[in-house]
Amino acid sequence: MLEDGFGREVSGVRVSLTDRCNFDCVYCHNEGLGDVRGPMEPTDDELTADEVVRFLEVASEFDVEAVKFTGGEPLLRADLEEIVRRTPESMAVSLTTNGTMLPDRxxxxxxxxxxxxxxxxxxIDPDAxxxxxxxxxxxxxxxxxxxxxxxGLAPVKLNMVVFEATAGYVPEMVEHVxxxxxxxxxxxxxxPEIAGHPEWAIDIERVHDWLAETAHRIEHREMHGRRRYFLREGATADNVTAGAEAVAADGGGAAVAAGASDDGAGLGEGMVEIVDPVENEEFCANCHRVRLTHDGKLKGCLNRHDDLRPMGDTKAEIRATFRETVANRVPYYGEYMVEADDGWVVNDAYLD
Known part of the structure; x- marks a missing residue:
């Protein structure tokens, strides 16, 4: 398994199969939807199934243990099932999707x-x-x-981006789960470093604080240093409005100790995890992934666009590019852009 200059082993890869998407989410960094007529063969600027599999075979040589297929919307690829079938058996396979094509596939x-x-x-509100x-x-x-x-794909993780427009819906989503x-x-x-509009961001610690007050059990996950909050059914049902105000407005209570309450045994339980990478050194210090873009470029960090390297056509070229990408991974992406008097700008010191 390859290790970068900060001691992080690369155990996983994320493979974008397309940048096309049949949604146009306001927070997304993609520009334009592309051709979204439905599942189709790869377009001219997208990797073919053979090219994706060739990359995965090289990744498996470096003991990469898992691949997550992403997009855009990966189910816009008609050959997704073929790619999954041809993925090396040693690699666990998952994918991120908007779910619209899952009923059929x-x-x-x-x-x-x-x-x-x-x-x-x-x-969970259709209008919102x-x-x-x-x-x-x-x-x-x-x-x-x-x-x-x-x-049989349980547990299904629901991804919810938390920002100004969605923060008030967090308690309802927690209760739903x-x-x-x-x-x-x-x-x-x-x-905001990726999607722009820094004014849309909220203080994610408010969400942590509210979950800590509401959860009956908290665990600390080694990967990315994440906290997992376990909440019993009904924990927020009678207090959704107050919870929404705590999450979306200034304030929020102090965190409580893990396992603070064990009342309500026997009720349903949901697990909530926060992905909070912005200015989070612990998150980035525990990152073990390399990314492959839909058009065949390797990058060591989601937030960087200055380190893209064409992976190459042969396995020998892919091996060399993979090694170079891992060797040039950076430590903390939260410093990639900084706020100046005239707005958010690229941090040249970070690139250096």
Whole structure:
């Protein structure tokens, strides 16, 4: 397993299969939707199935243990099941999707080798969902989550980006997950370094504080130094309004100790995890992933666009590029952009 200059082993890869998406989420850093007529063969600027598999075979040579397929929307690729089937057996396979095409494909994807899915769902209210995603596909997403569960892809993680427009819906999403077996919630800190609009960001510590007050059990996950909050069904049902105010407005209570309460044994339980990389050295210090873009470039960090390296056509070229990418990984992406008097600018010192 390759190790970068900061002692981090690269144990996973994220492979973007397309930058096309049938949603137009307001927080997304993508420009334009591209061709979204439905599942189709790769476009001219997208890696073919053979090219993706060739890269994964090289990654497996370096003892990479897992691959997550992403996009855009990866299910816009008609050959996704083929790619999954051809992924080296030594690698665990997962994918991130908006869920709209899972009703028709979840069973086939599970049969091909997908082990779990993350589904983007920023609210459980159809109107709020439509406002954030610029999509009327709410019911289709809900059906997609059900299809994934029926296909045995539990637990299904719901991805919710937390920013000004969605923060008030966090308590409802937490209660939704606690009340439904097989679901987990991943709250993702809004990243202005990627998507712009730094004024949309909220203080993610308010969300941590509210969850700590509400959870009956807290665990610390070694990967990325994340905290996991376990909440029993009904923990927020009678206090959704107050919870929304605590998360979305200034303030929020102090955190409580892990395992502070064990009342309510026997009720349903939901797990909530916060992905909070912005200015989080611990998060980046525990990053073990390299990324492959849809057009065949390797990068060592999600937030950087100055280190893109064409992976090459042959396995020998891919091996060399993989090694170079790992060797040039940077420590902390939270410092990639800084706020100056005239707005957010690239931090030249960070690039140096």
């Amino acid at each position: 979840a069973a086939d994807l599970a049969g091909a080798g997908v082990e779990r899915v993350n589904v983007s769902q920023d609210a 969902f439509a406002e954030v995603t610029n999509s009327g596909a709410y019911d289709r997403v809900i059906d997609g989550v059900e299809a994934a569960l029926e296909a 606690a009340a439904n077996d097989g679901l987990q919630l991943q709250l993702i800190e809004y990243m």
